[in-house]
Amino acid sequence: MLTFLLVIFLTGLYFYIKSIYTYWPRNGFDDIDATFPFGNLDSVRKGLKSFGCAIQDLYNATSSPIVGIYLFFRPALLIRDSEIVKNIFTKDFNNFHDRGIYVDENDQLSESLFALEGTKWKALRSKLAPSFSSGKIKGMFLASEMVGKQMEIYLNSIIPDDKNEKKVIDVKDVTYRYAADIIASTIFGIETNSFKDKTNEFFMIKDKINENTFFNKLLGMALFLCPQIVKFIPKFIINSNPARKFMVKIVKETIDFREKNNFVRKDLMQSLIQLRNTGKINIDDNIWDVETAAENLKSMTIEQCAAQAFLFYIAGLETSASTLAFLLYELAQNEEIYLKLEKNINETLEKHNGQITYDSIQEMSYLELCINETMRKYPGLPVLNRICTEDYKIETENVIIKKGTPIIISLLGMHRDETYFPEPLKFLPERFLEDQKNYNESAYMPFGDGPRHCIAIRLGKINVKLGAVMILRKFNIEAIEKKEIEFDNYSVALMPKGGINLKLSKK
Numbered sequence: 095m096l097t098f099l100l101v102i103f104l105t106g107l108y109f110y111i112k113s114i115y116t117y118w119p120r121n122g123f124d125d126i127d128a129t130f131p132f133g134n135l136d137s138v139r140k141g142l143k144s145f146g147c148a149i150q151d152l153y154n155a156t157s158s159p160i161v162g163i164y165l166f167f168r169p170a171l172l173i174r175d176s177e178i179v180k181n182i183f184t185k186d187f188n189n190f191h192d193r194g195i196y197v198d199e200n201d202q203l204s205e206s207l208f209a210l211e212g213t214k215w216k217a218l219r220s221k222l223a224p225s226f227s228s229g230k231i232k233g234m235f236l237a238s239e240m241v242g243k244q245m246e247i248y249l250n251s252i253i254p255d256d257k258n259e260k261k262v263i264d265v266k267d268v269t270y271r272y273a274a275d276i277i278a279s280t281i282f283g284i285e286t287n288s289f290k291d292k293t294n295e296f297f298m299i300k301d302k303i304n305e306n307t308f309f310n311k312l313l314g315m316a317l318f319l320c321p322q323i324v325k326f327i328p329k330f331i332i333n334s335n336p337a338r339k340f341m342v343k344i345v346k347e348t349i350d351f352r353e354k355n356n357f358v359r360k361d362l363m364q365s366l367i368q369l370r371n372t373g374k375i376n377i378d379d380n381i382w383d384v385e386t387a388a389e390n391l392k393s394m395t396i397e398q399c400a401a402q403a404f405l406f407y408i409a410g411l412e413t414s415a416s417t418l419a420f421l422l423y424e425l426a427q428n429e430e431i432y433l434k435l436e437k438n439i440n441e442t443l444e445k446h447n448g449q450i451t452y453d454s455i456q457e458m459s460y461l462e463l464c465i466n467e468t469m470r471k472y473p474g475l476p477v478l479n480r481i482c483t484e485d486y487k488i489e490t491e492n493v494i495i496k497k498g499t500p501i502i503i504s505l506l507g508m509h510r511d512e513t514y515f516p517e518p519l520k521f522l523p524e525r526f527l528e529d530q531k532n533y534n535e536s537a538y539m540p541f542g543d544g545p546r547h548c549i550a551i552r553l554g555k556i557n558v559k560l561g562a563v564m565i566l567r568k569f570n571i572e573a574i575e576k577k578e579i580e581f582d583n584y585s586v587a588l589m590p591k592g593g594i595n596l597k598l599s600k601k
């Protein structure tokens with residue numbers, strides 16, 4: 095009898111899940127054939143492709159402006175047309191103001207700017223904005239430069255003095271350490287030297303976050319695919335990840351120390367402390383100190399501050415480190431561009447008496463083109479997403495997107511689509527020149543677009559540029575072979591398979 099019921103139940107479940115895969119045709123949309131039970135993400139489940147590359151495959155599998163897909167068992171819409179994407183991000187933001195990933199007010203660590211929704215997101219976004227002003231970023235520049243010097247000292251120590259001798263180095267490892275130390279210093283206000291102390295706790299968090307355990311992968315997917323169900327999981331399980339615990343610990347220690355001792359440092363933590371104690375961040379970029387408020391008058395808890403700091407770590411580390419590493423790789427592959435950039439850096443520095451400053455770096459116009467092209471070919475976040483928060487009609491397609499529908503954008507797919515960017519695999523910084531513009535501007539969005547675009551564009555860019563200048567000024571880089579980078583089969587970001595190995599020598 096029991097067996098019989100079980101068979102009925104499983105058969106029912108089977109047909110139910112199968113019926114999910116006809117959701118889009120039943121609702122008037124084209125879709126991409128999906129297989130039971132992993133939908134269009136079988137290659138991710140099998141470990142053959144990373145999420146970003148699997149979504150690019152779907153992007154390439156069709157030429158429709160909008161197409162229905164199935165993320166495992168969840169129907170979503172993949173938008174391929176850049177004008178429609180632009181409208182969703184900007185003009186019609188009110189219909190798509192959330193990302194629809196897990197966030198729960200009973201779990202303050204989940205309340206990061208990235209995940210928050212509606213008015214809560216809006217309030218925090220406008221409060222945090224002043225901490226990313228150019229004045230504040232300039233205030234942090236010295237700290238970044240010190241990390242750049244640490245990197246230079248390290249490279250000097252491992253590369254032979256003989257200028258003709260080259261050493262093969264995984265530059266992704268180097269840029270990881272550079273980016274982590276900068277985040278430690280300019281965001282958390284702690285000084286680390288990951289070039290010397292190679293396994294320091296702060297640096298090693300990245301491995302804990304990406305830990306490739308079954309549980310971690312399952313939770314990571316659940317946060318994105320079924321956030322409503324995650325709300326019922328006890329919080330201590332969600333927050334059992336050692337990386338989270340460590341984050342809360344250091345944020346608590348730092349805030350307690352500064353509040354007790356009126357200690358002031360020019361970093362993002364200081365802005366969070368201002369916000370926590372006064373309800374706002376000072377718009378005057380010269381005022382960093384703050385009067386500590388009584389416990390019951392504080393506007394943010396330690397956990398809510400930690401949620402932002404943790405997000406900044408995740409959002410800033412991989413993106414900055416990989417952009418810098420991919421740039422170096424492309425320079426080594428394209429000698430002419432490399433020489434042009436070297437000349438641009440030399441000449442600008444000469445004009446500024448050899449001083450590397452925020453302003454001298456901003457003046458390097460060819461560097462800007464190179465960075466833009468790097469982020470075109472290798473977007474730091476290969477996939478963007480939103481959730482439809484109010485029914486939305488697309489006139490040109492004569493379809494209605496229903497409230498609650500997840501929206502997926504393959505930034506990697508768009509950035510490598512020849513209809514938007516001719517010769518997409520070629521590294522052509524000049525394509526961004528005003529008078530040679532040969533790309534579709536609406537399809538270029540390395541930092542997203544609209545009110546919910548990356549809050550730290552200036553910070554991200556200046557640190558990548560500084561890293562490039564610090565390396566290119568003192569060292570020569572050379573490719574090992576002429577080759578396109580292959581992407582590894584894990585992570586959300588684009589991971590170069592086997593790292594990024596280049597030959598470095600002293601100038």
Ligand code: HEM
Nearest residue numbers: 208406409410413414474475541542543546547548550554
């Ligand atoms: C080169 C470096 C970076 C790249 C390429 C990058 C890219 C992005 C992208 C594509 C988004 C999503 C935008 C959207 O959905 O429209 C985003 C969001 C975000 N990024 Fe960045 N990012 C970088 C550096 C940073 C850094 C250094 C920080 C923090 C200090 C940061 C903090 C954030 C935050 C908080 C959000 C969420 C904004 C919101 O939802 O209101 N990013 N970033």
Ligand SMILES: *[C@@H]1O[C@H](CO)[C@@H](O)[C@H](O)[C@H]1NC(C)=O
Nearest residue numbers: 140141142582583584591592
């Ligand atoms: C994923 O890639 C790694 C190498 O980067 C490889 O060792 C592993 O076998 C791959 N996984 C699968 C399931 O193919």
Ligand SMILES: *[C@@H]1O[C@H](CO)[C@@H](O)[C@H](O)[C@H]1NC(C)=O
Nearest residue numbers: 175176177178534535536537
């Ligand atoms: C850019 O692409 C969009 C979407 O395909 C298209 O509507 C628009 O006309 C294109 N713009 C240019 C300048 O080609």
Ligand SMILES: *[C@@H]1O[C@H](CO)[C@@H](O)[C@H](O)[C@H]1NC(C)=O
Nearest residue numbers: 433434436437438440567601
């Ligand atoms: C830039 O200056 C360095 C020395 O500081 C020199 O070795 C290099 O050849 C110069 N590069 C160009 C393209 O002018």
Ligand SMILES: *[C@@H]1O[C@H](CO)[C@@H](O)[C@H](O)[C@H]1NC(C)=O
Nearest residue numbers: 150151154510511512518519
């Ligand atoms: C998708 O198509 C573009 C060219 O349109 C190509 O560069 C890219 O390699 C293709 N990606 C995949 C994963 O097939």
Ligand SMILES: *[C@@H]1O[C@H](CO)[C@@H](O)[C@H](O)[C@H]1NC(C)=O
Nearest residue numbers: 462463466526527539540541
């Ligand atoms: C580089 O890209 C950004 C968008 O990320 C854009 O605002 C800027 O104008 C671009 N620079 C050039 C020189 O095209």
